[in-house]
Amino acid sequence: MNNNDIIIIGGGLGGLTTGALLAKEGWQVTVLEKNHIVGGGLQNFSRHGIHFDTGMH
Ligand SMILES: Cc1cc2nc3c(=O)[nH]c(=O)nc-3n(C[C@H](O)[C@H](O)[C@H](O)COP(=O)(O)OP(=O)(O)OC[C@H]3O[C@@H](n4cnc5c(N)ncnc54)[C@H](O)[C@@H]3O)c2cc1C
Structure with missing residues (x-):
């Protein structure tokens, strides 16, 4: 952690874009x-070969 200038808490759209x-x-x-996994509200996932698109479109 010593070499990091900035720490962002949360890897959603806001955190990833800012980072x-x-x-x-x-x-x-x-x-x-x-x-x-990162993505926050933009995540999607698969279960048993079925894709669930739960984020924004
Ligand atoms: C079903 C759905 C459809 C949507 N459709 C649209 C759309 O069509 N158009 C649109 O503009 N927007 C849409 N949105 C909204 C959009 O998804 C959000 O505006 C956007 O994702 C917000 O980004 P964010 O980075 O602020 O928050 P988030 O995406 O919520 O990310 C926050 C992140 O912080 C993490 N976090 C929280 N607390 C901590 C902690 N203490 N330590 C570490 N990590 C932490 C979370 O796990 C998460 O990954 C939709 C949202 C949903 C749920």
């Missing part, structure tokens, strides 16, 4: 996400 923009500007960014 990408700051990284592009040269900041060292870490995004902390509580779930096992």
Whole structure:
């Protein structure tokens, strides 16, 4: 953690976009996400071969 300039809590649309923009500007960014995949409200998932599109369209 010592080498990180910025820590963003939450890897949804807001956190990932902010992180990408700051990284592009040269900041060292870490995004902390509580779930096992990022995306927040934009996630989708598959169960038994069926795709569930639960995010925005
Ligand atoms: C079914 C559905 C359809 C939608 N359709 C549209 C649409 O058509 N158009 C549109 O513009 N918007 C739509 N939205 C809204 C859009 O999904 C949200 O506006 C957007 O995802 C918000 O992004 P966010 O990064 O602010 O929050 P989120 O996507 O909610 O991300 C927050 C992230 O933070 C994480 N988090 C929370 N607490 C912690 C913690 N303590 N530590 C670590 N991580 C944490 C969460 O796990 C999550 O990944 C829809 C939402 C839903 C649910």
